[in-house]
Amino acid sequence: MSTTPAVSVKNLTKIFKGSLGKGAFRAVHDVSLTVEAGEVYGLIGPNGSGKSTTMKVILGLLKPTAGETSIFGIPSTEVASRHSVGFLPENPYFYKHLNGRETLHFYGRLCGMNGAKLKSRADEMLALTGLEDAATRRVGGYSKGMLQRLGLAQALIHEPRLLVLDEPTAGVDPAGSRIIRDLIIEFRARGITVLVTSHLLEQMQEVCDRVGIMAHGRMVREGRLEDLIAVENQTEMVLENASPALLAKIDALVKAEGGDTRLLRSGHPRTTLERLFLEATNEPKKS
Amino acid sequence: MSQAAAQTSASFSTPTVRFSPSRVWTLAHATMTQLMRMKILPFLLVLCALVVAMGFGLSVINPEKQLGQLKSFSLGSLQIFSIVIGIVATALLLPKDLEDRTLYTILSKPVPRFDYLLGKFIGVLMLIASGLVIMDAILSLILWMQQSVLFDAAVAQLHQDKQDTPEALAQLSEIVARQGLTWNLHWAVWAIFLKASVVTAVAMIISCIASSTLFTIVITFCITLIGHGEALIRDYFFQPNLHSTAKHVASFVLAAIIPDLTQFDVVDSVTNGQIVPWNAVNDMTGIAALYLGVYLFITHLVFVEKEL
Amino acid sequence: MKRKLQALAVLLIFGVLKLPLEQHVTRDLRRMRLVDEPMNLGTGENMGQMGLAATLGGLRGLVATVFQLQAYVAFTNVDWAQVDKYYNFVNRLQPRNASYWEEASWHMAYNAASYYLYSEDLKPGLRGQLYQAYVKRGIDILTEGLKFLPDNPRLWQKLGDIHWNRSKDFKAAGDAYWNAFQNGGLNFTQRFAAYAYAQSTDPASWQKGYGILKKLYDEKKATPGLIEYLKMLEQNLHIPAAQRIPDAAPVRSTPDPQAGPLK
Secondary structure: OOOOOOEEEEEEEEEEOOOOOOOOEEEEEEEEEEEOOOOEEEEEOOOOOOHHHHHHHHOOOOOOOEEEEEEOOEEOOOHHHHHHEEEEOOOOOOOOOOEHHHHHHHHHHHOOOOHHHHHHHHHHHHHHOOOHHHOOOEHHHOOHHHHHHHHHHHHHOOOOOEEEEEOOOOOOOHHHHHHHHHHHHHHHHOOOEEEEEOOOHHHHHHHOOEEEEEEOOEEEEEEEHHHHHEOOOOOOOOOOOOOHHHHHHHHHHHHHHOOOOOOOOOOOOEOOHHHHHHHHHOOOOOO | OOHHHHOOHHHOOOOOOOOOHHHHHHHHHHHHHHHHHOOHHHHHHHHHHHHHHHHHHOOOOOHHHHHHHHHHHHHHHHHHHHHHHHHHHHHHHHHHHHHOOHHHHHHOOOOOHHHHHHHHHHHHHHHHHHHHHHHHHHHHHHHHHHHHHHHHHHHHHHHHOOOOOHHHHHHHHHHHHHHOOOHHHHHHHHHHHHHHHHHHHHHHHHHHHOOOHHHHHHHHHHHHHHHOOHHHHHHHHOOOOOOOHHHHHHHHHHHHHOOOHHHHOOHHHHHOOOOOOHHHHHHHHHHHHHHHHHHHHHHHHHHHOOOO | OHHHHHHHHHHHHHHHHHHHHHHHHHHHHHHOOOOOOOOOOOOOOHHHHHHHHHHOOOOHHHHHHHHHHHHHHHHHOOOHHHHHHHHHHHHHHOOOOHHHHHHHHHHHHHHHHHHHHOOOOOOHHHHHHHHHHHHHHHHHHHHHHHHHOOOOHHHHHHHHHHHHHHHOOHHHHHHHHHHHHHOOOOHHHHHHHHHHHHHOOOHHHHHHHHHHHHHHHHOOOOOHHHHHHHHHHHHHOOOOHHHOOOOOOOOOOOOOHHHOOOO
16 A cells, blocks of 8 residues: 655746746756655755755745645645645744634634634634633734744644644744744644754754755755764774773774774764754755 | 654554644634734724814815714725725735744644735734724714714704795705715725725735835835836727837736725715715625735745745 | 636627617617716817816716806805806706705896896996896796706796896796796796797787686686786787676786786
8 A cells, every 4th residue: 555645745846937037947856755644754955955945845835946845745826735734834824813712713714624623723723822821812912922822723723634834933032932832743743744844953953754845945865864864984883781892893993904994983973964054955955 | 662653653643634724713813812902993993083083173174064074084084094904014024023923833733824814814804803893883873973962953044044944944954964974984994995805916916025023014005106107007008099019018007016005095084974885895895805815825825835 | 818808809899789788878868868978078178178077087076066046156245257157167067956046046147137137336227237147147047047947837937037027028037937837837837938938029829818817717727916917918919809708807017027917
């Protein structure tokens, strides 16, 4: 039984046409990526690297110049694809005159929900995002972290199988961003696929199963986080109960081998995601 | 792998998304409340109330004049405000939703873009309509009260002048009845609503082409002004002896792309006591519906491809 | 891009189809007197006027009311030229509003004309001249208004009033009253037409007046005034004694309408 990927992006290119004599701008160039159902996928890259554009194409807000994107097998250009996706944009605002619960009711009704089902779902989402106490307060008075959580709640209101989160922790204080990180982990536990972009790489490292790194509109690295952050020209042996004599022997053997081989240190040779990110994004731009 | 991940696409049905009146209503209702919160309606009502009060303060020449002036001032100001609100509210809505990213959260739900457009459009029309209904009610009440007061005063004056012949009284009664509260007043308000709807639809098209609020407002105002002269341009185009091809083409293009807004200008005639027959109401409503249908379709064609 | 071109195509195709439809609706509404004809534009002032017409589109009534108020201010300042100017503008904006034509003519033919007639600053000869000029202006205004509202009984009646009271042109007054009656004017306009004809110097008009009055008399709609005029016409037209009315009321001999019924 073959599983359909939650998100499939094939050879996506997006060129924004210039207006009034300005030249065209290629925001995304031949990007392909796949987000498998049930995983948390982090799309990272510096500002202007094309990740938001890619997300918007996936959500059908922009039309691709070339290539195609789909959500659970349905092309993004079809409105039906949005049945399975919930989106939290960066720094979302909602209608200020509505309170938290009314906001969720509004988005629920847009998805065709109503009656007792909508009410209980909205209450469930308010509880999940910890906004129960603020449910009757005007959204205009919400803090940034609360707005972000309300954004998550509205994204989930129609029980989507995929969540697309654009910088969910941008501008949120550490405590608030920890809540959001925990929520993402909770979503994964509930079987919801998450596609997330963030600048907070440490957090991404904590929650993502796989990452794609974009720079200059291209995908420069993609894969399982574990694989990507392993240092490829180094080998890690994990020994248990090794005596100092054994370690000395190993050291002697390495030295005897000669050439480039040498023992750097004993321990866990991991780089950080952050270093990998900087290396990847500072590579010279390909034509 | 989690439970959801194990599910295949085949196990999910993918319902097609159809036009939904309840979704449109949800959007329209939200739009109207959003505009109400912008204090547009209270602003409209206060201004209209001022105008009506001014109508009372005008010179009392005779009952006919007084009632006529009251109607002329009130209907004239309703016309200005309904058009201004139609243009400004429409010009504000799309850019504001885009700026607040509310548009992203809405359109990333299973919401066809046409539903969104129609919801916004109906929301603006609901705002205009509620303003007009309230003002119509107030104006009707004032006219009804004024007409009996003025009639009695005029009869007393005739009596004092010993001119209260049955003929004179009948004429006075006929004048006051024509100038006072009749169905014509409501038809005039309906015509104002129709004109404001057409202008709002034009503003929607412009707003979808250009995201700048100021550009939308300026261009729609220009089209509204030219729309009041479209009949002239059209008459010019239909002139049999128009030899110059350039003039022919120019007048055709202008007349073709701009709606004729004078078709809804029955306000002056109503102020003059002219009767509005059903035929006229049907004509105006029909042509307005046609404009709205086509303009909304054009807006949809522009918006469905719009890069957000 | 494809959709945008489609949108443009729809706009143009609709544009072509809508023109005859708009033409039809506009004709309908103009026929019902609900929508004004485009403003009558002189050749030299085309652009300015067209701009004006467009700018005031739909708000002509409101603007006319404002100008009318300004005319009222000019009237209280006894500035007749200004009154005339403002009403000229009001009437161009609202040609279908009979009361504006009526008011404008009243200001000219009565207020302004009388003002000059009794102005002690002016030489007597000039007074009469200005009086006549303003009465004529009042008549001209009504005549212009009747081009827009040819079947308005009130304007015809007011024209009759001016001819009768101010210029003493009884034949013209009779014609005006008769038109008022023909267009649904009140019953007295019929009698007034006949009274005016009776006072004219034209035997053909006497005949018309006699016809009207005799008919009313035969329909038993005679008033004391009617009988006086009828007897006057019987005399002037040398109606055979057998056909004269039997009433014994005195015969009116004066053509002065201000004199009222004979006692």
